[in-house]
């Protein structure tokens with residue numbers, strides 16, 4: 001029994017049980033190529049050979065949280081902290097616009113400086129200056145009211161990885177003041193408010209089991225997020241998880257295929273963490289069903305400070321050089337980078 005039957009069921013749009021997902025995950029060696037082929041064909045049905053690019057602006061590495069895995073956790077006194085001011089964020093987006101970007105992703109730690117008032121004014125300015133662009137926020141857990149105001153101010157999308165679907169596992173990755181229930185409630189709120197919402201998890205984070213991964217697939221099928229961000233866990237030397245084993249790029253790529261087959265029209269990035277774990281990771285992700293890349297637009301001077309994990313790629317490159325490099329890499333996969341907003345099929 002090698003998982004082929006499960007794969008065919010999944011590709012035909014049938015719902016798999018947890019046991020079936022588990023069999024696929026355990027037997028991935030034998031079905032990996034077939035899964036990638038089916039996933040690419042599925043992606044082509046909805047998006048052709050298009051790969052969407054999102055300009056990532058890492059605007060602050062100041063964070064009040066203490067996630068055990070994350071290099072910018074509050075407790076990491078070795079991290080050199082920075083915060084871009086609103087006008088710096090605007091100028092960063094301006095450079096991205098000139099390079100062709102039509103989606104900006106503002107990502108950062110949970111930095112108390114960025115109150116609703118300040119963040120709202122950034123969102124408004126960005127949407128006024130670039131009305132043809134989509135704006136994605138990825139700034140962690142906030143109140144329902146805050147999410148509502150940000151949506152009203154023009155934010156279109158929100159990325160908030162749930163990190164793990166297993167509440168006990170969540171508690172092993174985070175300190176006691178962070179709650180699984182709150183994270184999940186935030187995701188539901190974002191969906192209710194009409195954001196194109198991105199959930200996601202780390203692959204191979206300490207304590208994660210194959211059963212957890214099967215549960216991730218069931219959870220995503222139920223939540224139906226517009227976007228799913230996954231990447232391998234990579235240890236950071238100044239965190240409690242410094243000595244833990246890294247997650248595997250190969251498993252991440254296989255899960256990208258399963259996610260594509262489970263949510264055929266999802267927007268699915270081949271992440272920087274995947275490109276860090278394997279030099280060809282992003283290409284492999286695209287060849288396994290991913291259709292989004294998120295190159296960095298942060299100013300060169302701060303890039304090497306937004307280190308969630310060790311050995312992060314592209315921290316020295318200028319945005320323009322990054323784009324040229326990605327275009328060449330992606331052309332080799334038979335796909336093509338496009339610059340439109342690339343909304344989720346449900347939102348066009």
Ligand code: SAH
Nearest residue numbers: 069070108109139140161232233234308309
């Ligand atoms: N503060 C925001 C943004 C977090 S950074 C928020 O809470 O959503 C974006 C993602 O990077 C996280 O959701 C996490 O999944 C990932 N990440 C953090 N540390 C990592 C590590 N050591 N290895 C791999 N991915 C990591």
